[in-house]
Amino acid sequence: MELRDIEIFLTLAEELHFGRTAERLRIPPSRVSHVIKKQERRFGAALFERTSRTVRLTPLGEELRDELLPATQRIRRALERASAQGRGAGGELHAGYTRPWCASLLLRAAEAFGDERPGWSVHTREVSFRDPYGPLLRGELQLQIAEFPVVESGIATGPVLFRESRALMLPVGHHLAGRATVCMEDLAEVPLLRLDNIRPRPTVDVHFPHRTPMGRPIPHGPSCASWHEIPVRVAAGFGASIVAARAADYHARPGITFVPLRDGPTLDYGVLLPAEGPASAVRAFVDILRTLADVPSAGEAPGSVPRQAFPKP
Structure with a gap:
């Protein structure tokens, strides 16, 4: 296969639309169709399933895409690197x-x-x-x-x-701190510290809910001006915070502990x-x-x- 034909195949595998593929590569749609048919004749099997409404990769097409994509990315990077070195760019x-x-x-x-x-x-x-x-x-x-x-x-x-799996950052003296894991329902038993007027809202609403899955209200702890205030306030016993589990490797300090959350989104x-x-x-x-x-x-x-x-x- 020529490099240009590989590019046409990979672009169609990404777009799954002959017209968009042609537009993106700035070639006629007939050229895309011709190249794909030529490839399928060569392999003796279909690479795409086509209907009047959809284009989908066949298992053979998926396998070919997964094999070709890393190789072509390496080729592009090598060519760009050589070009930049040649121009001193x-x-x-x-x-x-x-x-x-x-x-x-x-x-x-x-x-x-x-x-x-x-x-x-x-x-x-x-x-x-x-x-x-x-x-x-x-x-x-x-x-x-x-x-x-x-x-x-x-x-x-x-x-x-x-x-990332999540954990609940708790004061060491809290009754949940000694557990092996906690669940979303346990959030009704501890105030959650929050950042003041924080964005982005979609992320906050997903990971800092106002109610448990059973509908119990989750208490609000004091608001903090920056994230760096939260471990300090947790250690002082003002509440808890939901964090990535690996935060324990970066933010461990006296007075706080990290208990894995066994449910909820990553x-x-x-x-x-x-x-x-x-x-x-x-x-x-x-x-x-x-x-x-x-x-x-x-x-x-x-x-x-x-x-x-x-x-x-």
């Missing part, structure tokens, strides 16, 4: 994070990105919950790792990198991008994030990385 990439484990992933990705693209540098910064999307919307950042779900005009979501962390679509360098960086989230460093739990398409420009 370089640039800067600015990325944000909300949690320290997200920062750790960004820093490892930055090192790998620099190895792949000499002349490029990656700058990382923490993003405040007070202004969670402003830096991305203002163009100060080109991508961000943040808590999902996200519903915000001008922001597109990329792949999920981590699906805390998902994923990539946020400008809605108009990422540049090629940003796409390459997100590919690295995906790979590193699948191959954790020592002591880290692996992230779950679904195969999600990048948003289209």
Whole structure:
């Protein structure tokens, strides 16, 4: 198969629409159809199931996509790297994070990105919950790792990198602190500390509910101006907070303990991008994030990385 034919196949496998594939690649729809038929004749089997309403990959098509995609991404990166070196080109990439484990992933990705693209540098910064999307919307950042779900005009979501189990951060003297696990119904027995006027609301509403699954009200603890106040107030006995389980590795301190939550949704962390679509360098960086989230460093739990398409420009 020619490289261009592979590109047509992979684009159709992503779009699952002949017209959109042709438009994206700027070729006639007949060219897409011709190439796919030629490939299917070569393999002696269908790669796509077509009806008047839908286009779907066959099992053979899915297998071929999964084999070809990583290889073509490596080829593209190699060609871009060689081109940049030949021109002496370089640039800067600015990325944000909300949690320290997200920062750790960004820093490892930055090192790998620099190895792949000499002349490029990656700058990382923490993003405040007070202004969670402003830096991305203002163009100060080109991508961000943040808590999902996200519903915000001008922001597109990329792949999920981590699906984190949750824990309840409690004062050591609380009667729930000695348990092996707690459940969502137990939240009715302890005030939950909350951040004052925090965004994003969809994330807060999912992970800081007002009622238990059985409808019991969850008491509100004092509001805090920043997340860094919460462990201090928990240690002082003012309430509890729902956190990612791995927060115990980063925020342990005297007076608090972390008890796993055995039910409820996971805390998902994923990539946020400008809605108009990422540049090629940003796409390459997100590919690295995906790979590193699948191959954790020592002591880290692996992230779950679904195969999600990048948003289209």
